[in-house]
Amino acid sequence: MSRSVLVFCGGDAPSRSTMAKLGTHDLVVAADSGIDHALAAEISVDIAVGDFDSVSQAGLNKVTNGGAKIVKHRPDKDETDFELALDQAIEAGATSITVVGSEGGRLDHQYANLLAMAHSRLSGCTVRSVTDQHNVTVIHNSVTLEAEPGSLLSLLPVGGAVTGVVTEGLSYPLEGETLPAASCRGISNTFSDPVATITITSGVLLAFAVNEAPEITETGR
Numbered sequence: 001m002s003r004s005v006l007v008f009c010g011g012d013a014p015s016r017s018t019m020a021k022l023g024t025h026d027l028v029v030a031a032d033s034g035i036d037h038a039l040a041a042e043i044s045v046d047i048a049v050g051d052f053d054s055v056s057q058a059g060l061n062k063v064t065n066g067g068a069k070i071v072k073h074r075p076d077k078d079e080t081d082f083e084l085a086l087d088q089a090i091e092a093g094a095t096s097i098t099v100v101g102s103e104g105g106r107l108d109h110q111y112a113n114l115l116a117m118a119h120s121r122l123s124g125c126t127v128r129s130v131t132d133q134h135n136v137t138v139i140h141n142s143v144t145l146e147a148e149p150g151s152l153l154s155l156l157p158v159g160g161a162v163t164g165v166v167t168e169g170l171s172y173p174l175e176g177e178t179l180p181a182a183s184c185r186g187i188s189n190t191f192s193d194p195v196a197t198i199t200i201t202s203g204v205l206l207a208f209a210v211n212e213a214p215e216i217t218e219t220g221r
Contacts, residue, residue: 002096003027003092003093003094003096004024004025004026004096004098005025005027005028005029005089005094005096005097005098006028006043006098007028007029007030007031007034007082007085007086007099007100008028008030008038008043008085008101009031009034009081009085009099009100009101010031010033010034010054010081010082010101010105011101011103011104011105011109011110011131012104012132013037013041014131014132016041018100018130018131018132019041021130022098022100027047027089028043028045028046028047029045029046029048029088029089030047030048030049030063031049031050031081031082031084031085032053032054033054033055033056033059034055034081034101035048035055035056035059035063036055036056037100037101039059044066045063045066045068046068046069047069047071047085047092048060048063048064048070048071049071049073049081049085049088050071050072050081050084050085051073051074051075051081052072053075071088080109080113080116082112082113082116086116086117086119086122090121090125095124095125096125096126097122097125097127098128098130099113099117099128099130100129100130103129103133103134104131114129114136114158114206115158115159117129117136117138118138118158118204120204122138134209134210135208135209136209137206137207137209138206139198139200139206139207140200140204141199141200142197142198142200143197143207144195144196144197145195145196145197145198145209146194146195146196147194147209148191148194149190149192149193149194150190151191151209151210152188152189152190152210153170153190153196153208153209153210154186154188154210155167155179155187155189155198155206155208156179156183156184156186156206157179157182157183157186157203157204157205158204158205158206159203159204160181160203160204161179161180161183162178162179162203162204162205163178163200163201163202163203164176164177164178164200164201165178165179165186165199165201165205166197166198166199166200167196167197167198167199168193168197169191169192169193169194169195169196170189170190170191171189171191171192172190174186176201179203179205186205
C-alpha cells in the first residue's frame, strides 16, 4: 500500500501557492525549525524530530500539545535533523516523500540535503524536493515527469557515474549513455514534449526543474 509523507526541513519555507500544489499527504514529519514552517502553512505535524535548537519554543509547544510524536536527539549527534526526519518517514512506511524547505541558508546544508535525499536507503521511495525556485526529483531507475514544453530540466549525477541514461521527451536526448561523476553534460536540457521519461541502469541521478515543478506521473526511484 502506498503512503505519502511530507517532510518539512529548516531552509526557506515555500510560498503558499507552492504549498497549494502539493495536495494531501498521509503523514507530516517536521525537522526542527521545519516545525515552524509547517505551522505557518497551517499544516498539522504528526512527527517532530531533531535537537530542537532552532525551532521556536511556541512552535514546539504547539505541536507537542497537538499530540505530535516528539523524537528529540542530542545536539552532538552524527546525523542532521533532516536525515533523522527521513529516517522517521522510512520507519512510517513511506513510499513517496516530498520535501519542502530544502533551499536557502548555508550552501553546505543545501548540498547535504540533496545527498541525504539520494541515499540508497530511500531507493524504494519516490523522493522529490519542492521549493519556489526548483523541483528536484531523485532517480534510482526510472521516472516520468510532466511540464510545459520549453521548461528547463537538468540531469546531474550524484555519488558517482550514472550509466545507461535514456531520455524521451527532452530536446537533447540521451540514448543509453554514461554521465561520469561531476559531469555537467546534463545541464539545461528542456522539455520538447509535455511528458519526459528518464531511465538509468545504475547510479543515482538528480533531475532539477528550474522555476517549474513537473508532476510525477509514475513511480520515480
